[in-house]
Amino acid sequence: MVRFIIRRLLGSLGVLIAASIVAFGIFFLIPSNPAVLYSGRTSSPATIQATKVRLGLNDPAYEQYYHYMKGIVVGRDFSSGPGDVNHCPVPCLGYSFKSNEPVTSILWSRLPVTFSIIIGAAVLWLVSGVAIGVLSALKRGSVIDRGAMIVALAGVSLPVFFTALILLKLVSYDWKILPNVHYVNFADDPLNWARNLILPWIALAFLFSALYARLTRATTLETLGEDYIRTARAKGLPERTVIGKHTLRAVLTPIVTIFGLDLAQGFTGAILTEKAFGFVGLGQTAVSAVDQSDLPVVIGVVLLSTFIVVIANLIVDLLYGVIDPRVRLA
Amino acid sequence: MAIRVASVAAIGAIALAACGSSGSGGSSSGSKSGSTASSGSAGLIPTNEVRTSDTKGGTLKFGTVDDFDSLDGARMYYAVSWNFARYYLRTPLTFKTAPGDASTQLTGDLATAPATGEDNNTVWTYHLKKGIKYEDGTPITSADIKYAVERVFATDVISGGPTYFLCILTKCDATGASPYKGPYVDKKGLSSIETPDAQTITFKLVKPFADFNYLMQLPGAAPVPAAKDTRDKYAQHPVASGPYKIQSYSPGKSLTLVRNTEWDPSTDSVRKALPDKITVVEGLDSQDEDNRVLSGALDIELEQTGVQVPTQSQVLRSSDLKANSFNSVTGFLRYVSIQTKVKPFDNVNCRIAVQYAIDKTALQTARGGPITGGKIASTLFPPTLQGYKAADAYPDGPGDHGDLTKAKEYLTKCGQPNGFSTVMASSNKGKGPKDAIAVQQALARVGIKVKIDLRNQSTYYSNDIGTPSNVKAKDYGLADAGWGPDWPAPYGFVESIVDGRAIKSSGNSNYSELNDPKVNKAIDDSLAADGPAAAIAAASQIDPDVMADANIVPFVYDNALNIFSKRLTNVYITKAQGMIDFVNLGVGG
Numbered sequence: 031m032v033r034f035i036i037r038r039l040l041g042s043l044g045v046l047i048a049a050s051i052v053a054f055g056i057f058f059l060i061p062s063n064p065a066v067l068y069s070g071r072t073s074s075p076a077t078i079q080a081t082k083v084r085l086g087l088n089d090p091a092y093e094q095y096y097h098y099m100k101g102i103v104v105g106r107d108f109s110s111g112p113g114d115v116n117h118c119p120v121p122c123l124g125y126s127f128k129s130n131e132p133v134t135s136i137l138w139s140r141l142p143v144t145f146s147i148i149i150g151a152a153v154l155w156l157v158s159g160v161a162i163g164v165l166s167a168l169k170r171g172s173v174i175d176r177g178a179m180i181v182a183l184a185g186v187s188l189p190v191f192f193t194a195l196i197l198l199k200l201v202s203y204d205w206k207i208l209p210n211v212h213y214v215n216f217a218d219d220p221l222n223w224a225r226n227l228i229l230p231w232i233a234l235a236f237l238f239s240a241l242y243a244r245l246t247r248a249t250t251l252e253t254l255g256e257d258y259i260r261t262a263r264a265k266g267l268p269e270r271t272v273i274g275k276h277t278l279r280a281v282l283t284p285i286v287t288i289f290g291l292d293l294a295q296g297f298t299g300a301i302l303t304e305k306a307f308g309f310v311g312l313g314q315t316a317v318s319a320v321d322q323s324d325l326p327v328v329i330g331v332v333l334l335s336t337f338i339v340v341i342a343n344l345i346v347d348l349l350y351g352v353i354d355p356r357v358r359l360a
Numbered sequence: 361m362a363i364r365v366a367s368v369a370a371i372g373a374i375a376l377a378a379c380g381s382s383g384s385g386g387s388s389s390g391s392k393s394g395s396t397a398s399s400g401s402a403g404l405i406p407t408n409e410v411r412t413s414d415t416k417g418g419t420l421k422f423g424t425v426d427d428f429d430s431l432d433g434a435r436m437y438y439a440v441s442w443n444f445a446r447y448y449l450r451t452p453l454t455f456k457t458a459p460g461d462a463s464t465q466l467t468g469d470l471a472t473a474p475a476t477g478e479d480n481n482t483v484w485t486y487h488l489k490k491g492i493k494y495e496d497g498t499p500i501t502s503a504d505i506k507y508a509v510e511r512v513f514a515t516d517v518i519s520g521g522p523t524y525f526l527c528i529l530t531k532c533d534a535t536g537a538s539p540y541k542g543p544y545v546d547k548k549g550l551s552s553i554e555t556p557d558a559q560t561i562t563f564k565l566v567k568p569f570a571d572f573n574y575l576m577q578l579p580g581a582a583p584v585p586a587a588k589d590t591r592d593k594y595a596q597h598p599v600a601s602g603p604y605k606i607q608s609y610s611p612g613k614s615l616t617l618v619r620n621t622e623w624d625p626s627t628d629s630v631r632k633a634l635p636d637k638i639t640v641v642e643g644l645d646s647q648d649e650d651n652r653v654l655s656g657a658l659d660i661e662l663e664q665t666g667v668q669v670p671t672q673s674q675v676l677r678s679s680d681l682k683a684n685s686f687n688s689v690t691g692f693l694r695y696v697s698i699q700t701k702v703k704p705f706d707n708v709n710c711r712i713a714v715q716y717a718i719d720k721t722a723l724q725t726a727r728g729g730p731i732t733g734g735k736i737a738s739t740l741f742p743p744t745l746q747g748y749k750a751a752d753a754y755p756d757g758p759g760d761h762g763d764l765t766k767a768k769e770y771l772t773k774c775g776q777p778n779g780f781s782t783v784m785a786s787s788n789k790g791k792g793p794k795d796a797i798a799v800q801q802a803l804a805r806v807g808i809k810v811k812i813d814l815r816n817q818s819t820y821y822s823n824d825i826g827t828p829s830n831v832k833a834k835d836y837g838l839a840d841a842g843w844g845p846d847w848p849a850p851y852g853f854v855e856s857i858v859d860g861r862a863i864k865s866s867g868n869s870n871y872s873e874l875n876d877p878k879v880n881k882a883i884d885d886s887l888a889a890d891g892p893a894a895a896i897a898a899a900s901q902i903d904p905d906v907m908a909d910a911n912i913v914p915f916v917y918d919n920a921l922n923i924f925s926k927r928l929t930n931v932y933i934t935k936a937q938g939m940i941d942f943v944n945l946g947v948g949g
Contacts (some may be wrong), residue, residue, distance in 0.1 A: 066823060075867075076865070078866065080516030081515075306645050
């Protein structure tokens with residue numbers, strides 16, 4: 031098991047490096063010129079050149095990449111002219127071209143927002159999705175099954191920004207049940223934190239739980255037709271054990287797989303939810319950084335989200351072992 | 361020099377740069393036949409100050425889709441940033457805080473009064489009021505203003521803001537680069553700025569500049585204490601001289617201002633400083649931002665570029681909502697630039713043919729109609745710019761759909777009786793694509809085939825149409841453009857877009873590369889004129905001269921419908937910025 035983990039960690043490091051190279055590469059391939067953007071529209075060629083030098087964009091791409099990666103491991107010094115040195119401590123992800131904030135502090139301030147949205151929504155969609163899916167499968171063809179699947183179809187079809195705006199319009203503006211939705215730090219006021227997150231959770235979970243319900247239903251139906259279920263029933267096991275232990279365990283394997291990936295993807299993929307509710311998390315940060323050719327922030331978000339995906343995958347792999355003993359033996 | 365840049369969310373837009381002039385509601389003159397409908401349907405939208413009040417207290421809540429370009433006075437070019445900066449920055453001069461034409465008049469802020477140019481407008485002396493302090497209690501001196509102006513020269517570090525000071529305080533080379541590189545590398549400072557004592561500052565220019573008083577209201581002229589200058593990080597906490605100071609700022613997320621207890625109201629004749637606290641929530645969805653203002657969760661939208669289409673119809677249907685909105689002229693001119701260096705437009709008759717063939721009503725409709733699109737334009741100067749005179753050099757027929765007979769006549773004169781093919785550049789966001797299609801359809805009527813090339817919004821102006829070599833390589837005969845004045849006098853509007861000596865190899869704003877000696881001379885004459893009235897008189901000749909060159913096809917004077925909360929007080933349009941004046945807003949306690 032330890033060797034398995036080490037092997038996976040080393041592999042993850044490779045993925046991280048590959049992701050950083052790709053992000054860097056894309057940035058240099060697209061026709062963007064951050065120096066022009068940051069010099070202002072009417073600046074002289076000399077100013078643009080000086081800005082290029084200050085942002086370090088004059089060096090060849092591989093050299094910039096080397097400095098960047100070195101910064102993560104040993105830190106880096108920045109200067110805006112003689113007599114001015116800024117030490118950027120490990121892990122240095124550089125400074126935003128636009129705001130000159132350290133990228134690490136930008137990421138740290140955005141991460142909790144996205145984390146709050148994702149975690150709450152994930153619990154909601156996992157529990158409701160699996161419960162509805164199993165119920166539908168057991169009551170196959172019933173009114174419950176059909177109703178649940180129609181709702182699920184709606185959930186899959188409706189884009190998040192639409193659900194979000196409808197929720198906001200009704201719950202927040204018309205009925206004033208949850209007025210003025212805005213992000214509150216968990217540490218500042220946990221109750222208010224949860225109150226403001228209810229709508230984003232519902233909006234995001236609606237989409238995913240629909241997917242999960244359909245997936246769970248299909249897998250449950252398939253599993254219920256397996257020989258070992260028939261055997262379990264034949265040897266007189268109570269229905270609760272047949273469903274709760276034998277069926278659910280098989281059903282959960284594919285669910286856990288996509289859950290891990292969805293969870294990780296949500297960290298940058300929750301952009302629409304963030305935007306619709308005006309929560310500034312990683313997704314919004316990534317999009318505006320791309321829009322402003324803010325290379326350090328783009329790379330920072332890419333690395334962080336890759337890291338999260340890799341870790342989530344690792345956890346999924348380990349969970350497999352718990353759920354499915356066959357994986358442990360292999 | 362001013363453009364509009366679409367924000368992160370494709371639908372939202374923020375005004376980059378410039379003081380625009382504005383008019384209130386349907387009251388502006390100069391409207392042409394196609395645009396009168398707007399006055400009727402927007403009849404109940406206020407045209408004067410809403411809810412005058414002196415009640416202090418409460419929290420004033422701004423919202424925005426995007427973010428400020430910078431909080432550092434020297435690095436901001438968004439009109440909204442200039443408007444907002446008056447909360448925490450004081451400049452030697454500032455615009456009066458009153459509705460109507462008064463909002464374009466300068467008055468003393470840190471200085472006692474505007475200066476009168478001496479020695480052919482090359483020497484400008486200001487006397488500062490006594491007893492004005494920064495948020496940390498240290499007194500503000502003339503040396504701090506000198507230092508602030510010197511910072512503008514460090515263009516590699518302090519980038520993004522206007523750079524007018526560079527070439528009038530030092531002799532620039534042909535590319536517009538100054539020999540002085542700013543206070544970070546050159547500790548000796550600028551000899552052309554003298555500070556004989558802590559209360560006096562004299563600027564000695566290398567060439568006449570009649571509009572110098574207007575430069576003294578730019579946020580870049582706000583004092584910066586050298587000891588607190590954190591260079592490219594100064595935007596995170598600029599030291600306040602106004603009634604508010606920055607409590608916290610997380611770019612892209614939020615900004616909170618609180619009262620600056622060192623601010624002394626007895627030294628300040630323009631600011632009421634009513635709210636106790638001012639907050640800005642950033643990163644909102646454009647439609648949700650409108651909903652928040654309508655619900656009262658927010659008081660006002662920072663962008664001031666107008667509400668979304670669904671909100672617009674909602675507002676125009678309700679007299680209650682109308683009473684809490686302004687339909688303002690932003691001061692921006694929307695035009696099609698015709699490139700004089702791209703064939704066949706090197707021939708003036710081909711340019712005139714386009715002037716006649718364009719369908720301005722179609723363009724107005726493409727931009728959202730009279731209310732959110734704007735009134736149909738026929739002059740280079742927007743109607744609210746000083747020196748504006750109503751004119752129509754190329755009357756475009758009934759309903760402003762174009763005069764095709766005249767267009768064909770000029771096509772024949774330019775040797776292309778059956779039309780020709782050309783390329784039109786436009787940005788790929790906001791109203792850019794719609795503009796291009798409206799032009800394409802109109803010109804097709806006389807046989808001019810337009811191929812549209814949509815470019816990335818963020819670099820459209822700087823890289824695509826602002827680089828003459830690229831314009832020629834891509835054969836851009838036409839380009840969709842917009843411009844607003846940096847200050848409401850002619851020079852602040854025309855300098856970058858029609859001065860033949862302002863053509864640059866990159867970052868060029870004279871897109872059509874017009875170099876007309878008559879226009880250049882009128883610009884010089886206005887700068888050397890004796891007094892503001894003479895300067896405006898000299899500059900007003902620029903408009904007809906440029907229209908005769910036919911390189912700019914003006915089509916609308918930009919408009920914006922903006923909403924605000926029911927509790928907001930002292931709401932009026934400042935013509936200097938073409939939007940609601942922020943600094944004296946109150947929330948009624």
